[in-house]
Amino acid sequence: MVYESDIKPCDRYLMERFITGACSIAGKPIQHDGYIQYTNPRLTAAPYRPKLRTLSLDIETNYHTDAVLSIAGLCYGAGLEESAVVFIVSNDYIPPGESLTYRNYPHEKNLLMAFMSWVNEIDPDILCGWNVVNFDLMHLQKRCSVYGLALNLSRAGKPASIIPGKQNSHNAFARISGRVVLDGIDCLRLTSSITKRGHEIILKTRELIEAKGYKVIYGDTDSVFVWLEGEFTSQQARQTGKTLQESLNHWWTDHIQTHYRLPCYLELEFETHFERFFMPTMRGSNQGSKKRYAGVISNSAGEKKIIFKGLETVRTDWTPLAREFQRELFERIFNGQPFEAFIRELVQKMYNGDFDAKLRYRKRIRQDIDSYIKNVPPHIQAARQLPEVGQWIEYHITQGGPQPSNQIDNAIDYAHYQEKQLKPVADTILQFVGHSFDDIISGQMEFFQ
Template sequence: MLQSKDYLHKQGYEVIYGDTDSLFVKLKEGEGDDAKTNGERIASELNDYWKKRLKDEFSVTSFLELEFEKYYSRFVLTPLRGGEQGAKKRYAGLLKINGQEELEFVGMEFVRSDWTKLAKEFQVQLYMKVFNDEDVRDWIRNVVNKVNRGGYDDKLVYRKRLRKEIDEYQKSGPPHVRAARMINKTSGTVEYVITKRGPVPIELTHGDLDYQHYIEKQLKPIADSVLGLLGESFDSIIKSPQLDFFD
């Protein structure tokens, strides 16, 4: 893949990301208007390059067949938490399918089934706004304000499956195990919320939701995964003197 990257650079293309079996190539100005044709052409030219090179240098036939897979009109490679470098298989892109814009997340929170509905919806809306060059600061402040006022209480449920017998977990156990023990649940998926008392299954009273937990553990990681690329941070936005969320 490194040598393919070198070849593409010589053709005037920027390779912005690559792993063991794929390359992400930035098209030249105007080529995105016919991305499929240009993507297929680049793949074909790269295949021809390898066929000729392997035949000339090693007298072998190349069976390598790179294919154009998809075109992202907007793309972001998100950094590892706590780091500045892009993470392997951790990115988001904007696709157009049947005339409709769709977001695709790889290696990020959206694909984790145990995250809350609030987190998933927040991520989709945030990235869509970023990809459409919208200012997100006031919107983020409004989401946090609504969380603190109980406006998303129906979207704060965690769902996680018990993967072994309940007695096989340590007494302290992860949150879903502690919640399961409160209702003597021994198998299946546990639905619970985080309260100021800790994890509580939704079957029990849970009026003391810990909103700060959801802000810090669900919203903040998602926001900071992209805000850093814009020179912003979640904390700096919500602590703006324009609005105090914790009165």
């Protein structure tokens, strides 16, 4: 139990003003030697994101002698130009590489002293690395002690100390005054733990919803999709969602307080009501895929809008025609409008050349085009036909293969776009209304043979 007297006056002052981090100060400043004084100022919460400096480090050691052979550091952040420095025990000159500098030292002791001096010179706020506490920093401390050196990596002039775990030698703790140490392994464990706990919460929430007689068509990661079977008005559906929200939040609050004696900061929120909804199942399963769905929602004015998530209409690696085709097809099916004639007409116009400008692909070139040897993707084949290549390439598929969109000298391969763009888009939803793309255009295709 916490009493009012247990709370420090300064903490209470900040809490009552909802100041949990940075704050702004309004008042008359009085400059003193080394600090500024305010008398009865006005404090309010303020947004602030510090500009931090980060140093990522990695060491290499001699397996037999434990001697440090090299220390690599990558520094970046506020006031620093991103660069990598490698401290290495060697008498041979090593020329610098691109954004990489080598510093040679004749002896391990010289290397350790130079590295610590460099760390204090660049003055990072964060030290990070993979297993940086249990191996890198622990080993540096051990090697410094061999030469009677302190591991001088702190801001306060105090030696850094790496404290081994009491029960687990792989659970050490780094105490470096003025700096924060982030170990990649610990961060990964924390992330996995958070994800696992979140998954458990969603699964339990799913059980609670189904216990009330509702059907959950998808529940994983951070969302639950509930199907209200039967006839519901939009207002009734929204009220049901809000009632579920209140019931679930009450259950979680009571559960966490009862079992863990902790306040509950979990909050499930009713997000939206889809009047019409489409979610394709995952391959080989009858479970829905949260990352891919489409649905109709209405705003406060009663205006309807289709929301797409993860389908071709929101993906840049599909052609503009495919995205427009999908949006129009979904709107027709959701609104109960005829769609067969629309599909046949669009295919015919495509073969007539009416949509050539909308048949372009746009892809990012992520590496040197000459690095592709065995498997050369279409966008790289097109890029190799240009005298100069940027980060993006727009191209068409022609009967002579991929060609840059601005220098096509072959007939466009409309059959490719029919099979690889229009058909997959259409069959995604047509299968659920008893149709298929091939059946709809089967008689029409005789004209294009």
